[in-house]
Amino acid sequence: MEKMNDNLTPKEIVAELDKYIIGQNDAKRNVAIALRNRWRRMNVKEEIQGEIVPNNILLIGATGVGKTEIARRLAKTADAPFTKVEASKFTEVGYVGRDVESMVRDLVEQAVSMVKVAKKELVKEKAAEAVENIILDTLIPPLKGSPHPYAVKLGSDEPEDEVELNEQTRARFREKIQNGEMDDRKVEIDVSQNSTGNMGMIGGAGMDEASMINLQEMIGNMMPKKKKKRKVTIAEARKILLEEEASKMIDMDEVKEEAISKAENTGIIFIDEIDKIASGASSGGGKGPDVSREGVQRDLLPIVEGSAVNTKYGVINTDHILFISAGAFHYSKPSDLIPELQGRFPIRVELDNLTKEDFLKILTEPKNALTKQYQALVASEDVDLTFQKDALEEIAEMAFQINEEVENIGARRLHTVMSRLLNEILFDIPDTIGPHAKIVIDKKLVQEKLEGLVQDKDLSRYIL
Ligand SMILES: Nc1ncnc2c1ncn2[C@@H]1O[C@H](COP(=O)(O)OP(=O)(O)OP(=O)(O)O)[C@@H](O)[C@H]1O
Ligand SMILES: [Mg+2]
Numbered sequence: 001m002e003k004m005n006d007n008l009t010p011k012e013i014v015a016e017l018d019k020y021i022i023g024q025n026d027a028k029r030n031v032a033i034a035l036r037n038r039w040r041r042m043n044v045k046e047e048i049q050g051e052i053v054p055n056n057i058l059l060i061g062a063t064g065v066g067k068t069e070i071a072r073r074l075a076k077t078a079d080a081p082f083t084k085v086e087a088s089k090f091t092e093v094g095y096v097g098r099d100v101e102s103m104v105r106d107l108v109e110q111a112v113s114m115v116k117v118a119k120k121e122l123v124k125e126k127a128a129e130a131v132e133n134i135i136l137d138t139l140i141p142p143l144k145g146s147p148h149p150y151a152v153k154l155g156s157d158e159p160e161d162e163v164e165l166n167e168q169t170r171a172r173f174r175e176k177i178q179n180g181e182m183d184d185r186k187v188e189i190d191v192s193q194n195s196t197g198n199m200g201m202i203g204g205a206g207m208d209e210a211s212m213i214n215l216q217e218m219i220g221n222m223m224p225k226k227k228k229k230r231k232v233t234i235a236e237a238r239k240i241l242l243e244e245e246a247s248k249m250i251d252m253d254e255v256k257e258e259a260i261s262k263a264e265n266t267g268i269i270f271i272d273e274i275d276k277i278a279s280g281a282s283s284g285g286g287k288g289p290d291v292s293r294e295g296v297q298r299d300l301l302p303i304v305e306g307s308a309v310n311t312k313y314g315v316i317n318t319d320h321i322l323f324i325s326a327g328a329f330h331y332s333k334p335s336d337l338i339p340e341l342q343g344r345f346p347i348r349v350e351l352d353n354l355t356k357e358d359f360l361k362i363l364t365e366p367k368n369a370l371t372k373q374y375q376a377l378v379a380s381e382d383v384d385l386t387f388q389k390d391a392l393e394e395i396a397e398m399a400f401q402i403n404e405e406v407e408n409i410g411a412r413r414l415h416t417v418m419s420r421l422l423n424e425i426l427f428d429i430p431d432t433i434g435p436h437a438k439i440v441i442d443k444k445l446v447q448e449k450l451e452g453l454v455q456d457k458d459l460s461r462y463i464l
Pocket of ligand 1 (some may be wrong): 061065066271328362411
């Protein structure tokens with residue numbers, strides 16, 4: 001079942017990213033090429049397929065300029081399983097020895113849930129029907145030994161017939177259930193419980209994560225599935241049971257197989273903070289930490305290069321997985337990475353620092369722009385919120401200024417500034433600002449609320 005999204009052209013990918021990310025055209029172009037190249041690579045003759053090195057990407061840019069956002073959106077656009085790890089976590093105390101393969105397992109996990117959702121969608125109607133029957137059976141249980149409905153009609157048409165009466169009542173209730181008339185009524189249903197849930201961790205030293213999970217699953221499957229009775233409204237019951245019935249209807253073996261192939265062929269792994277495992281990363285660090293950093297790089301190599309990784313859903317080959325790594329590289333350079341790893345990230349893209357103009361656009365243009373988010377929030381209380389153009393310019397200007405003078409946290413600054421600006425309004429709704437109110441944010445208001453904070457560096461350090 002090939003999706004349209006599997007083969008978007010680079011231009012289409014960029015157009016899609018443009019809906020969410022302002023600027024960073026170079027990065028967008030390159031991730032689009034990389035994604036398309038993977039598709040191309042899978043469609044070339046097999047002899048040279050193995051020769052073509054995957055187009056893994058290294059994104060270089062300061063914090064909050066959109067690195068993670070680009071990778072995440074790319075995955076969404078391509079309907080690709082996506083997972084993000086911080087490379088530095090593999091060097092942390094306590095994490096040492098934690099196998100880096102876990103990122104691949106996370107990816108497969110992601111793919112499994114995506115495939116499950118898609119498959120459940122396919123059986124949705126059938127499952128809903130089954131759920132309706134279960135609910136109906138709890139409300140008006142069918143009479144024991146009730147013959148086939150048509151048989152009743154043939155046998156006698158006396159309405160007093162208990163069986164027929166039962167059928168009629170059931171038909172009436174079925175209708176009521178269907179049109180939601182009974183949604184608030186409570187019913188008692190059996191809910192199956194996962195017996196592994198409260199078992200805690202099994203295993204111990206010398207056991208890697210994969211086998212530990214496998215063991216846990218095995219034991220879980222050996223235990224009888226417990227059923228628990230719960231009293232819930234019909235509306236809730238429908239939700240709970242739908243999940244269960246749909247799960248029963250999908251074939252887990254098929255899910256596993258499709259998920260592995262989806263992760264292998266379309267998966268994207270985002271390795272953040274890769275600069276923190278480069279050897280130049282700490283200015284004065286001794287030999288110890290550097291060795292462990294290099295160790296992590298060496299552990300990463302086989303995965304990025306392409307190897308088979310064991311997961312509880314089966315073996316996955318990482319050959320075609322797209323790896324996007326990112327880092328600020330303030331204290332180290334890409335050339336501080338071991339050469340083999342550098343070679344695996346042949347595409348280097350530098351992201352631009354965001355300007356005041358970018359901030360202004362980020363506030364309003366993306367589909368999920370902050371102003372749209374806040375407008376939607378207050379709209380849920382029937383309050384209308386608008387921002388005047390010069391107010392937005394002022395917000396962008398202030399955010400930019402604080403970044404320059406205090407600390408550059410990129411577009412994240414907009415979040416803190418906006419939440420400060422709207423703090424009181426959000427508190428006053430709905431108590432003092434009632435429904436149908438119209439709030440207009442103008443430049444004066446922005447200055448009133450924020451100017452003092454912007455000017456006082458100590459204050460802005462804490463509050464903005
Ligand atoms: N160019 C941009 N266009 C739109 N929104 C952006 C842009 N850059 C950043 N943002 C917004 O800023 C926030 C932080 O961005 P993101 O997580 O991508 O930063 P990052 O570059 O990964 O930073 P870090 O190095 O700290 O991980 C997100 O909410 C994102 O939506
Ligand atoms: Mg990030």
